[in-house]
Structure formats: C-alpha cells, structure tokens
Amino acid sequence: MQRFSDKQKYSGELRSLLLFRPLNNDEIAKFAERSEIISYTENEKIVLEGDVDPSFFVVIRGTVNVTVQQKGSDVFICAIGPGDVFGEAAMFMKLRRTADVIAAEDTVLLRIQRPEMMGFIKDYPRAGNKILMLIIYSLLRKLRAANQELAFERRADIHQDDVDALVAQLSGN
Numbered sequence: 001m002q003r004f005s006d007k008q009k010y011s012g013e014l015r016s017l018l019l020f021r022p023l024n025n026d027e028i029a030k031f032a033e034r035s036e037i038i039s040y041t042e043n044e045k046i047v048l049e050g051d052v053d054p055s056f057f058v059v060i061r062g063t064v065n066v067t068v069q070q071k072g073s074d075v076f077i078c079a080i081g082p083g084d085v086f087g088e089a090a091m092f093m094k095l096r097r098t099a100d101v102i103a104a105e106d107t108v109l110l111r112i113q114r115p116e117m118m119g120f121i122k123d124y125p126r127a128g129n130k131i132l133m134l135i136i137y138s139l140l141r142k143l144r145a146a147n148q149e150l151a152f153e154r155r156a157d158i159h160q161d162d163v164d165a166l167v168a169q170l171s172g173n
Helices: 007-016 025-033 114-123 125-157 160-171
Strands: 002-004 036-040 045-047 055-061 064-070 073-080 100-103 107-113
Touching: 007 025, 007 055, 007 107, 025 114, 025 125, 045 055, 055 114, 107 114, 114 125
Parallel strands: none
Antiparallel strands: 002 036, 036 107, 045 100, 055 107, 064 073, 064 100
C-alpha cells in the first residue's frame, strides 16, 4: 500500500468518475482534500471480512475482487472496477465488513473516512447530497443484482408448483 500526497495528479480521473460527475472542480478538490489516494499491488488485501472500519472507497484505476469465506475457502462475489464504489455501508452504520476486498491488479483507490465524509456533507450540503444520492444508487444496483441472483437460485432449487403443493398439504387442502 502506498499513499499519495499529490491528489492533483488524479483530479482529471476523479472528474471522470460517476460519483464526481455532478460536482464542480472546487467541490471535487474539497472532497479530495478530506480523503486519501492509495495504491495497492496485485493480491494485496484492502478490506478484511469481519473488520470494523469506517472507510468508503472509490476505484480510480484497476480492479478489486470481493470474496467471502465459506467453509474454509474464498468464494468470489464480484469484481469492482474504475468508477465503482465499495464500503458504502460504513458511511451509515458501524458494522463488521461482510467480505474481503483484494486488489486483482495494481489498483488506485480514493478512501474517505466517515467523519471526513460527514464533515464534507455538512460544509458542502449540495455536493454532499449529490454524492449521497449516487451512493444510494450504487447500493440499489447491488441490491438489485443480489435479488436477481437469489431469484435465479430459487428457480433452480424449487418450483412454485412444489411450494403450492407443500402449502396445500400442510393446510389440509
């Protein structure tokens, strides 16, 4: 892991990311002042499942893999690339991380801690609200993908006719 102090180097890339498109250059600069830009090498762990950490991340360059431990082995959940965010729940709740996040290649991330994010929202409410809306959008996209995956799994595991028959049998019909 390497921290960068020269955030100006990444200002053009930040401006192109979905999270920052609605912001003007000054708002992006103010947000960057409160955050860190960190690079990770391939296979370096960024987030550890079970940790409590109030950090929210934006992928600037590279790709990260999200995995969970299941029966002693890593289960791949998804890959997250430039412009995507992770750790959104850390902005709202003090919870344990639900997955490991590992750099799939050399990766550059923007990381902001909850207190700095809340300070930005307080000091720049219009820009903060725009960022919050995009965080909510990201969470809803992830929820939709999870719902679709669950629906697909349910279709593969059980058919509605089987459920109806079981309910009828249990209710004595």
